[in-house]
Amino acid sequence: xxxxxxxxxxxxxxxxxxxxxxxxxxxxxxxxxxxxxxxxxxxxxxxxxxxxxxxxxxxxxxxxxxxxxxxxxxxxxxxxxxxxxxxxxxxxxxxxxxxxxxxxxxxxxxx
Amino acid sequence: xxxxxxxxxxxxxxxxxxxxxxxxxxxxxxxxxxxxxxxxxxxxxxxxxxxxxxxxxxxxxxxxxxxxxxxxxxxxxxxxxxxxxxxxxxxxxxxxxxxxxxxxxxxxxxxxxxxxx
Numbered sequence: 001x002x003x004x005x006x007x008x009x010x011x012x013x014x015x016x017x018x019x020x021x022x023x024x025x026x027x028x029x030x031x032x033x034x035x036x037x038x039x040x041x042x043x044x045x046x047x048x049x050x051x052x053x054x055x056x057x058x059x060x061x062x063x064x065x066x067x068x069x070x071x072x073x074x075x076x077x078x079x080x081x082x083x084x085x086x087x088x089x090x091x092x093x094x095x096x097x098x099x100x101x102x103x104x105x106x107x108x109x110x111x
Numbered sequence: 112x113x114x115x116x117x118x119x120x121x122x123x124x125x126x127x128x129x130x131x132x133x134x135x136x137x138x139x140x141x142x143x144x145x146x147x148x149x150x151x152x153x154x155x156x157x158x159x160x161x162x163x164x165x166x167x168x169x170x171x172x173x174x175x176x177x178x179x180x181x182x183x184x185x186x187x188x189x190x191x192x193x194x195x196x197x198x199x200x201x202x203x204x205x206x207x208x209x210x211x212x213x214x215x216x217x218x219x220x221x222x223x224x225x226x227x228x
Contacts, residue, residue, distance in 0.1 A: 031211040036219075043115075043202050043219035044154065051211060087154065096166035097142050097209045099217060101154040 003027055006088050006102035013109045016077050021105045023088030024070040033071050034099060035064050036087040044087055047073075078109045113137040115220035117203050123226045124193055132188045132223045134203030143186045144204040144217060145178065147171070154202070160186065193227045200224050 007022045025033065032051050036044035048057045050066040057064050061082060063074040073086055085106045089099040116135045124130050136143050145157040158168045160178055177189045186205075190197055200222045207214040 031209070032215055034216065041200075041222075041224075043221050046216045046218060049216050089154075091209075091215070093211065095209075096159045096161060097144060097206060097215075097217070098156045098159060098167050098169075099144075099146075099154075100156065103153045 003100050004088055004090055004102035006086075006105050008105060009103070010106045011108070013075070013078055013107065015079055015109055015111050018074070018076045018078070021073040021075070021086055021088075021107070022070060023073070023102055025088075025090045026069075027090050027092050027100075029093035031091045031093045031095070033066055034089045034091065035062075035071070035073055036089065038085045038087055038104065040085075047086075075107070078107070080109050080111055083107055083109045113139075113218075115203055115205055115218050117201075117220035117223050119223060120221065121224045121226070123228065126195060126227055127192050130190050130193055130225065132190075132201050132203075132225070134186045134188075134220055135184050136186055136203065136205030137207075137218055138184070140205035140207050140218075142166075142206045142209055142217075143178075143180070144206075145188045146202045146204060146219075147199040148202065148222075149199045157188070190225075193225075195227050198225055198227045 035047040038044045048064040053068045065072045085104040087104045089101045118133045143160040148154045158172045159166045175191045202222045203220045204217040206217045
């Protein structure tokens, strides 16, 4: 059973059209939830870590939020350079750092 | 800005051959990881390594796999007898801590694309 589910699988946006990506998770104890950006053929690029429900973090046009069951990545007024696959990963409290990734949301922003 | 580096960027090998993938983690990091991503699939955890020993491993990480930190800077993944299904992108990552409070972020390298023929 998948412990991390991301939706939608793909998202096509016009430049400036804000939207949100969802990451729902089912783990017994969460140490942290991580958001990454991945460009084709490249390694995941770290964006945010969220540790507790109610926490929010922002970076440029991106804002991540966390509840007890899910996280959202809000993209405000996206630009074409925001096109990428956005990955969510959870780390359980009793792990030695293992990240469990979702399948990602592929975002395409057109001019 | 410090970064994780990996060599080679692409490795082609014959089924049954041994391969060694190399990584140089960020210098002040203490926790090291290997992940893999089969084309079109999600990133999968293989192993974590701390204080010169394996701290956690997945079901994928069977006896064909091993990791080593041969010196103060390198971290390697060895696959003893490669199979067709080992073809994937292999990512090395490192983190400063796993505290659950700060500095837990894992920084990933650019990956090694392994192709098994």
